[in-house]
Structure formats: structure tokens, C-alpha cells
Amino acid sequence: MSADPRKINLRAEAAGASDESIQAVHDDLLHQQVEPKEGFTLMPLFLLGVLSTMIFIVSVYFIHNRGGFDPLTHDGRFDPKTMGASAVAAAPADPRIAGKRFYTQVCATCHQATGLGVPGVYPPLAGSEWVTSNDSRLIRLVVHGLQGPITVEGKIYNGIMPAFGAGSSYNWNDQRIADVLTYIRSEWGNEAAPIAPEQVTAIRTGTDAGRTKAWTEAELLAAP
């Protein structure tokens, strides 16, 4: 059925519509329609924001918890309490390492790095009964020094061994003396128990408190 345009116009005019008002109504209707487009539309800004925030949060979480990319991190048998850095920090330092350092810097100038001393001048520490047998004598002669004739491994020496203890010109603390003695008691084939810093302190501030003189062999053998 085809309508006569002139009749429609007449009816529209009868309803009080002008060309302009009809045009305005059509314009409005056209604007309300969603324009079809080809291809993709941009993601709504809101969704973009949510996704970016999620990716950001996940990255931060991952950086904090990646465990240095260490495969052990996710190994159920790995217990950080017993194997982690805390266990390493808790392990006591080996006194012989510090002992060796100070022996090499100071004692070795006379007794030599080999512990063999210099024949007729500086007695040996390797295999010396003064080093391995009696703790107290060894501590005493290093804290306050030694002079006069002394028999070491069947040979007589007569020189001056300096004092190293607190108050001497070397002024070594008890820890350092214990470390060096522990070192010389376990080096060059010597096998004697370590010396603890407390042992040095006990002798230095106990029976030997107030002493300033170097020892002699006879005095050492008579000391308690």
C-alpha cells in the first residue's frame, strides 16, 4: 500500500507540524540510535583501570614473594628455620681462623710460619711440650712473656719472649690470646684441646692478678 505524500503532508499540517518540527523529531530519533561500527571498540576506561590495578598488585606480590627464584623456595623438604641465613649466622666463627691471622702477623716473625722457630734463637712451637701439655703455663707465658734459659724439645734457649696480655705493649684481649693458642695447639701436627677466652681471663685476673714481670722456666714449673 503506497500512501500519497501530499495527503500525508496535509495531515501533518493539520496536526500543526511544520517541516522544521518534523526535521527536529527525526534528528532526535537519529541521535538516540547507536551508530554501528566496523572492527573493535576501545575497552571501557573503567575495565582498563581494574585490570591494570590487578596486574600491578600481582607484580608487587610476586616481587615480594619470588624467593630469589630459588627452586628450593617451593621445595617442601626445605626448612628455612634450620637451613636459612639464621643458621649460618648462629654458627660460631672458627677461632683458628682469627688465631692464624694474628699468629702470622706477629708470632711468626720469631717462631716462623712453619712453627719450627729458628735454631738456637727462637724455640719451635711445632711439637713443643710447652704448647700442648699444660694450659695454664702456656697462657701465662704468652700473657706476661718469658725470659731466661728454657728447654724446648731437649734444646736450651735463652732469649726474651714478649708479653702479649692486657696491659702489655701488645695489649691483646683474652679472646685474641685464646684464638692464637687454640691455633698453635692444632697446627703443624699439634693436637691439644682449644683454649677458651674464659680460661685466659681466669688466670690473668685470678692467681696472676698484679703480675707485671715476665716468667722464668723455674717459676712456670712451680706455678699452680
Ligand code: HEC
Ligand atoms: C720477638 C720474638 C718472639 C715473638 C714475636 C714471639 N715469641 Fe714466643 N718465644 C720467643 C723466645 C725467644 C722464646 C724463648 C724464651 C726464653 O728463652 O726464655 C719464646 C718462647 C715461646 C714459647 C715457649 C717455648 C716453646 O717454643 O714452646 C711459646 C709457647 C711461645 N713462645 C709462643 C709464642 C706465641 C703464641 C707468640 C705470638 C703471640 C709468640 N711466641 C711471639 C720469641 C718470640
